[in-house]
Amino acid sequence: MADGTPVPGSVWFYAPTNVAPIPFAVLFGISAVFHLWQCFHYRCFWVTAYLPFCNALFTAGFALREVGAFNYGNVNVYLASTLMVYMAPPILELANYHILGRTLYYVPYFSPIHPGRVLTTLGSLSAMVEVLNALGVAYLTTSRTPDAKHYALGSNLLRASLALQLAVILLFYSLAGLFHVRCAGAGVGHRHRRVRAVLVSLYVSMALILARTVYRAVEHFAAPIAAGGGAAEAWRNLSPVIRYEWFFWVFEATPMLINVLMWNARHPRIYLPQSYRQYLAQDGETELDGPGWGDKRNKVMTLVDPFGFLSMCEKGRTGEPFWERNGYHHVLVNMKGTERQAPV
Numbered sequence: 001m002a003d004g005t006p007v008p009g010s011v012w013f014y015a016p017t018n019v020a021p022i023p024f025a026v027l028f029g030i031s032a033v034f035h036l037w038q039c040f041h042y043r044c045f046w047v048t049a050y051l052p053f054c055n056a057l058f059t060a061g062f063a064l065r066e067v068g069a070f071n072y073g074n075v076n077v078y079l080a081s082t083l084m085v086y087m088a089p090p091i092l093e094l095a096n097y098h099i100l101g102r103t104l105y106y107v108p109y110f111s112p113i114h115p116g117r118v119l120t121t122l123g124s125l126s127a128m129v130e131v132l133n134a135l136g137v138a139y140l141t142t143s144r145t146p147d148a149k150h151y152a153l154g155s156n157l158l159r160a161s162l163a164l165q166l167a168v169i170l171l172f173y174s175l176a177g178l179f180h181v182r183c184a185g186a187g188v189g190h191r192h193r194r195v196r197a198v199l200v201s202l203y204v205s206m207a208l209i210l211a212r213t214v215y216r217a218v219e220h221f222a223a224p225i226a227a228g229g230g231a232a233e234a235w236r237n238l239s240p241v242i243r244y245e246w247f248f249w250v251f252e253a254t255p256m257l258i259n260v261l262m263w264n265a266r267h268p269r270i271y272l273p274q275s276y277r278q279y280l281a282q283d284g285e286t287e288l289d290g291p292g293w294g295d296k297r298n299k300v301m302t303l304v305d306p307f308g309f310l311s312m313c314e315k316g317r318t319g320e321p322f323w324e325r326n327g328y329h330h331v332l333v334n335m336k337g338t339e340r341q342a343p344v
Contacts, residue, residue, distance in 0.1 A: 006243075010072040013238075014245050018069035024253055025062035031055045031260045042269035047102050050095035054088045055260050061085040062253070085252070089209055090126055092259060093168075096205050097122045099268045100176055103198050105276040108293055109323045110182035112175055115276075115293055125168045132161035155221070162217045169210050176202055191284035194271035201266045208255040215241065215251035281328040290322050 007015045032055030039045045039052065061084030068077040101118035104111035113121070139154030180199050188195055219241045241247040277292045323329065 007072070011075050011078045012068065012072050012245075013242060015072055016065060016069045016245060018066060020249055020253075021062045021066035021069065024257060025059050025066065027257055028055050028058040028062060028260065031257075031264055032059055034264050035260070038264070038267050038269070042267065043274055044269045047098055047268065048095060048263075050091050050098065051260065051263055054091040054095065057084045057088040057091065058256065058260070061088065089212060089256060090130060092205070092256070093126055093209060094119065094123055095263075096202055096209075097126075097172070099198065100172070100202055102268065102272055102276060103195065103202075104179060105279065105293065106272055107179070107183055107188060107195060107280050108290075109282065109321075110179055110186070110188070112178045112182075118175065122168055122172060125164065125171075129161050129165045129168065132157050132164065136161060158220050162213070162220075165213055166210075169206055169213070172206055173203070186282075186284065188280065188284045192280060195280070197266065198268055198271050201262060201268075204262060205259050208259045212252055212255050215247070219247075279323065281326060281331075282323065283328050283331050286328065288326055288328075290326070 006013055010016075032052050035048065035052040035055055039048055042048075061081050064077055064081035064084065068074060068081055071077060097119045101115045104113070104115035104118065108115065136154045136157030139150045139157060176199055180196075183195055219239060221239075241251075273287065275289070277290050278287055279290050280286070281288050
């Protein structure tokens with residue numbers, strides 16, 4: 001293992017450590033319990049229920065990895081552990097989508113999208129990523145030779161899933177960034193630091209997920225298996241991220257642990273109200289109770305056209321502008337903190 005050579009009989013390629021999985025499983029378990037308590041304490045299951053579930057998957061995955069460290073020839077333990085660890089990050093992404101949507105509800109007049117469509121839009125794209133990834137892995141594992149047609153198709157599907165994954169993350173940052181710029185331009189970010197705090201947490205969380213995605217991409221494509229030359233040559237041509245275990249702990253386990261612990265410390269309900277109907281008035285200070293974001297279109301159209309591009313040609317508006325008649329509609333606050341009249 002130290003020199004990157006395969007360990008005979010190991011389905012992990014190396015002899016996995018039996019030390020690291022224990023603290024990681026314990027810390028993920030503690031985080032899961034804490035997140036579950038926070039869901040009850042803040043009454044926010046509908047917003048953050050993904051977080052304890054994600055932690056539970058990580059806990060089970062690393063516990064099984066500890067079992068596999070003492071029996072590294074057991075294929076079932078290897079598959080179960082890998083599956084758990086692979087399933088958890090997409091769940092964490094769904095949590096981030098939901099938290100972003102909840103933040104947009106809080107300052108609705110600066111939202112670039114219907115807040116309730118953030119999860120459905122980005123979640124649907126992420127589901128496509130997972131489908132492509134699953135198909136790619138299936139084709140790779142059913143290939144009998146390294147140069148088989150299935151292997152090429154599987155590699156292309158994995159590349160497509162990676163490209164789509166990066167596109168989803170870019171879209172997430174675009175939505176959050178545009179919203180952030182609008183808030184900062186009106187002074188909301190300065191006067192109401194809670195909005196900025198949630199956005200910063202989202203940026204950090206998605207950056208950690210992006211780093212993990214890049215690691216997985218390198219793992220798949222940095223050094224593909226050679227078409228010939230036997231097992232020894234094939235092993236030498238594998239990426240170091242597969243041959244050495246420390247890459248997994250540095251670029252997979254650690255970023256995800258930091259991610260979930262950060263959400264424990266910076267839980268969104270610390271900064272946002274419980275009800276999505278409660279929102280921040282245009283003065284950047286007053287919190288009001290509203291009717292919630294309404295949409296006059298049918299549900300199919302809201303899913304197909306979440307940004308309301310098609311409705312721009314219609315006379316009706318996609319969302320009910322309840323904030324324009326709340327008594328604060330004439331007040332906008334610029335970055336210097338001075339008031340000005342809103343354009344008619």
